[in-house]
Amino acid sequence: SSGINAEYGDLMLVHWPGMHGSEDVDMKAIRTGTWHALEELTNKGQLKSIGVSNYTVEHMMELLEYATIMPSVLQSEYHPRCHQEPAREFCRKHDIQFMGYTPLGRQDLFEKQIVKDVASQYGISPSQALLKWGLQKGAVVIPRSSSPQRNVENATSWTDGIVLKAEDMELLDGLNDGHTYCWRNPKLL
Numbered sequence: 001s002s003g004i005n006a007e008y009g010d011l012m013l014v015h016w017p018g019m020h021g022s023e024d025v026d027m028k029a030i031r032t033g034t035w036h037a038l039e040e041l042t043n044k045g046q047l048k049s050i051g052v053s054n055y056t057v058e059h060m061m062e063l064l065e066y067a068t069i070m071p072s073v074l075q076s077e078y079h080p081r082c083h084q085e086p087a088r089e090f091c092r093k094h095d096i097q098f099m100g101y102t103p104l105g106r107q108d109l110f111e112k113q114i115v116k117d118v119a120s121q122y123g124i125s126p127s128q129a130l131l132k133w134g135l136q137k138g139a140v141v142i143p144r145s146s147s148p149q150r151n152v153e154n155a156t157s158w159t160d161g162i163v164l165k166a167e168d169m170e171l172l173d174g175l176n177d178g179h180t181y182c183w184r185n186p187k188l189l
Helices: 027-043 057-066 085-094 113-122 126-136 148-158 166-173
Strands: 009-014 047-053 073-077 097-101 140-142
Touching: 009 027, 009 073, 027 047, 027 057, 047 057, 047 097, 057 085, 073 085, 085 097, 113 126, 113 166, 126 140, 126 148, 126 166
Parallel strands: 009 047, 047 073, 073 097, 097 140
Antiparallel strands: none
């Protein structure tokens, strides 16, 4: 039993292309088997869409070798300090939706003067400016907050009709230094 008490799921993602202690494991075989299991659930009608998280472009190219169902989503860390351009370009080319997690970075991103200045011009919060940046770049962004007030504030980023001007998008683009906030260990891949 899967432990999931549901007859149907809209989207299921493979969370990570590797695993702890995988140095002596054939990870391609594990990725292949995992993907085929998700395809089977999709073919049975138990899943609507399947995708991956934290895959590199190399992992995505490998996936295309054995997938009979294309991934709907590639989820990866994404914010003005980490643009993920190769992954996003791959997604555009293959009609895969790019989904960005950690779109707000960490507190240091809120404190950047550029972010504060852009937000101030539109009368919005720094988090709303960061979310708008990601949305206007064509990503699905998934912010996280334990504060109900911040969740409401974040949600208005989709509905308030405010669009950042090209020059403000370029200012935020200028923060790109490839920095990631989330743990990465390429040896496990």
